[in-house]
Amino acid sequence: MxxxxxxxxxxxxxxxxxxxxxxxxxxxxxxxxxxxxxxxxxxxxxxxxxxxxxxxxxxxxxxxxxxxxxxxxxxxxxxxxxxxxxxxxxxxxxxxxESLPSNVVSSAQVLANVANLLNIRDTELSSFLVAMGDISLRKTDVEDKKATLQKESKVLLDYTRKAIARLTYLKRTLSQLEDDVAPCEVQMENWKTNLQVMAAKERQYMQQCANYKAMLNKVGYTPEISHGVLVEMDEHRKDLEKKTKPILDTLRSYQDLPPDKALAALAIEDKKRQFAAAEKYLEDVLHSALATTD
Structure with a gap:
């Protein structure tokens, strides 16, 4: 190194x-x-x-x-x-x-104090006038600043009053909300309980709906067999019952006649044909109803 x-x-x-x-x-x-x-x-x-x-x-x-x-x-x-x-x-x-009168000494002391107060170096009249003018200007400036501060103070006071009013309103609202907490909590608990009950009912109804669907599938239910179709088929059934009722009454009346084998056979064959025609008519009506639904 x-x-x-x-x-x-x-x-x-x-x-x-x-x-x-x-x-x-x-x-x-x-x-x-x-x-x-x-x-x-x-x-x-x-x-x-x-x-x-x-x-x-x-x-x-x-x-x-x-x-x-x-x-x-x-x-x-x-x-x-x-x-x-x-x-x-x-x-x-x-x-x-020591040789001057007391009033002259007092006046001179006052004059000196005023000169010191005005911050002037001598006691000439011109110096006092200049100092007084300066004080007057300062006074005017202070008054202007005072007026400005008073305006600002008034604005701040207005803002303060508004803030106090808003604070009072907020405190009153907070107190009201605190008073409403207990009833709202009770109502919320009731709603919670009702919601739990409704949820349980929903699960129960969904289970019942599933059971009904399984039952309908088991019996062979299809969407084509609607309520309107069943109502229409019931009306046709009633019409057929009205039409077959006279035939059944006639057959019952034949039961009261003396037995005649030939006539009975003819009557039975005639009724069989009428009954077959009625069944065929019923089948046609059912097929036409199903086709219309499709």
């Missing part, structure tokens, strides 16, 4: 050591002035850098404060010297404060 490479870490270590020394010295002086002991902490690069920045800023502010204090002391000395000179001049012309 070259000499140049070795000099860089040594320089950095020396710089860190000097910073730590400055920080320790500044901390000791600061805490000693406050009557406290420096707390123990670890000197890390980050803490040392932060404290060194504080030391630099503090020293700069202390130096500025010393300069300002020295300037104030110098001005105070000059003001005391000037006051002594003015006092000597006033004593020489017979205007010393």
């Amino acid at each position: 070259s000499d140049q490479d070795c000099s860089i870490p040594e320089t950095k270590m020396g710089s860190d050591a000097s910073r730590i020394g400055e920080v320790q010295e500044w901390l000791a002086k600061t805490f000693e002035a406050a009557g406290k002991v420096v707390p123990e902490f670890e000197y890390t690069p980050r803490s040392v850098a932060h404290l060194h920045n504080l030391v630099t800023v503090s020293k700069a502010k202390d130096e500025a404060a010393r300069l300002v204090a020295r300037d104030y002391r110098q001005k105070a000395a000059e003001y005391r010297s000037q006051a002594a000179r003015i006092k000597e001049i006033l004593e020489n012309v017979g205007l010393a404060q």
